[in-house]
Amino acid sequence: MSQAYLYLGWWLNLDNGLPFLDLRRAYSHYGDKIEEAVLKVLKSGVYLNGPETESLERELAEFVGVNHAIGVASGTEGLHLILQALDLPKNSYVLLPAFTFVATCEVIVRAGLSPYFVDIDPKTGNISLDALRDTLVKLRNKGKKISAVIVVSIFGNPADLINIAEFCKDERLYMIEDICQAFGAELDGKKVGSFGIASATSFYPTKNLSAFGDGGMIFTNDFFLAKKIRYLKEHGQTAPYYYEYHGVNGRIDEIQCAILRVKFKHFQKELLSRERLANFYSERLKEFYPEVKLLKTYIGSKPAYSLFSVRVKKRDLLKSYLERQNIPCRIYYPIPLHLQPIYRGLEFKEGDLPYTELLCKEILSLPFFPYLGEDEAEFVVEKIRAFYGS
Ligand SMILES: Cc1ncc(COP(=O)(O)O)c(C=O)c1O
Numbered sequence: 001m002s003q004a005y006l007y008l009g010w011w012l013n014l015d016n017g018l019p020f021l022d023l024r025r026a027y028s029h030y031g032d033k034i035e036e037a038v039l040k041v042l043k044s045g046v047y048l049n050g051p052e053t054e055s056l057e058r059e060l061a062e063f064v065g066v067n068h069a070i071g072v073a074s075g076t077e078g079l080h081l082i083l084q085a086l087d088l089p090k091n092s093y094v095l096l097p098a099f100t101f102v103a104t105c106e107v108i109v110r111a112g113l114s115p116y117f118v119d120i121d122p123k124t125g126n127i128s129l130d131a132l133r134d135t136l137v138k139l140r141n142k143g144k145k146i147s148a149v150i151v152v153s154i155f156g157n158p159a160d161l162i163n164i165a166e167f168c169k170d171e172r173l174y175m176i177e178d179i180c181q182a183f184g185a186e187l188d189g190k191k192v193g194s195f196g197i198a199s200a201t202s203f204y205p206t207k208n209l210s211a212f213g214d215g216g217m218i219f220t221n222d223f224f225l226a227k228k229i230r231y232l233k234e235h236g237q238t239a240p241y242y243y244e245y246h247g248v249n250g251r252i253d254e255i256q257c258a259i260l261r262v263k264f265k266h267f268q269k270e271l272l273s274r275e276r277l278a279n280f281y282s283e284r285l286k287e288f289y290p291e292v293k294l295l296k297t298y299i300g301s302k303p304a305y306s307l308f309s310v311r312v313k314k315r316d317l318l319k320s321y322l323e324r325q326n327i328p329c330r331i332y333y334p335i336p337l338h339l340q341p342i343y344r345g346l347e348f349k350e351g352d353l354p355y356t357e358l359l360c361k362e363i364l365s366l367p368f369f370p371y372l373g374e375d376e377a378e379f380v381v382e383k384i385r386a387f388y389g390s
Contacts, residue, residue: 008205017326018367018376021206025371030266034212037258044254052257059264060217064191064199068226070218071252072233075180075202076103078216079150081250082176082198083111085228092147093139095173097127098337098348099356100152104178105337113147117338117348122355123296125309125363126159127151129167136171148174153182153192155309155332155365156208156274158301161187161195168196176200180216183208184271184304192304193219198229203252203260208274208306209267211256273370274305280374281308281366284381288388293362307332308368315364318387325383330365 004010013020027034041052053071061069072078083094094108098117108115116139119131132149139146149168153159161177168175177192177199179185185192193199201207203215220226228245231238236247285292293311297303309332312318319329336356338348350357366380 011330012206013328013367018328018379019369019372020328020330020365020367021369022371023205023210023369025369026263026266026270029371030262033262033265034259037262038255041254041258047254048251050254052254052261053252056257056261056264057217059261061219063264064193064219066194066219067221068219068223070220070226070229070233071257072200072216072218072250073252074214075178075200075204075207075216076107077233077248077250078200078202078218079103079176079178080107080110081229081232081248082200082218082220082225083107083113083148084232085225086148086174086176086197088113088147088174089145092145094148094150095132095135095146096150097152097154097356098339098353099125099333099359100154100178100337101180101333102337102340102342103180104150104152105343108150115343115346116146117336117346117353117356119353119355120359121160122311122359124157124159124298125154125295125359126157127164128355129160129163132164132167136173146171146173148176150176150178151196152178152180153185155295156182156185156304156306157295157297158182158185158187158192158303160298161192165195179219180204180207181306182304184267186302186304187298188300194221197222198225203256206306208271208304209260209263212259213256215252215256215260217252270370271304274368275303277368277370277372277374277377278303278305278308280377281310281368281381284378285310285384288384291388292384305368307365309363309365311359311362312364313362315362318384319364321387322380322383327380327383328367331360331363332365333360333363336360 057069093116121128175196179193180202183201198220203211232247233250236245238244
């Protein structure tokens, strides 16, 4: 099969009509500063583990409100390194939502652990605490060992982090946060990524704070965990050419960090634009209720919208209609993880996670990024209005 779908330009619809996300617009605002920063690294001769990485780590640790930030090769690598460093009992269960990107689960398998899917609250798209409680009881009754929960704040909408953190503490489980879609979001005045034992974000080009390639960062308050992760991401090397762990090459590079530091200066402003655009869409889409429903946020939460996703009853019909009008829409995610071929062996079947399955049938992401004009968003709304014939 052709892998043309991996071409990011196609996915973002850069080549015809309204873009789903156009990264060139951000570049046109501060590209000169990025070019300067890249050139400085090129001329410095230091391409890895240098001052840009160190500064970015310091700046982002302060922003998230944790003691340690560790730059890594990607969000996936970040999640994997956390699991590896925690040294959880082999084959013990790690609970996670099935309504997430595959990487959240892939790392569990890679770390020699057993993933187990938990249903979501369809109103928010995030893992449900009630379902988490039920799953824990069910697995423990079967004599299974559960060691951790990975909580994803999907689309940038903070999950029920305070209550889940308390639940994990009571049940002696590690809570790991996957904040790959939610960097910059807050709950009760605290940044997501600071609620569990550790968290990982992604700098994939489409993310809130994004690199010009791959990258990621781990956040934690745990000194020993941070130290071990630093060893693990450098092949397990604890002293020059001396290896105490089976590690990986999990580094981020200096050029990406230099770019990220320039972009971070514009991050708050871009977050505000995301919020403004999300409010703009939300206000206007209310007229289509109950055909179109907005996702709910928890009280006290401040989402960092990475995507603007809504629930639509006739989702596929609306999507085809909008695409015929040259308005790209995307489905995150069409098939939940528990029904993916790769996870067949986990013995989940259709109907096991009803709310997850429902959301996969209804969810639709509209064109959304900080530099999308309100006129463009209005055009999207007009076409939705035309679809509903009013
Ligand atoms: C929820 C979630 N987890 C993990 C990842 C993996 O991040 P990366 O692409 O940087 O490996 C992503 C990014 O696509 C994501 O959206």
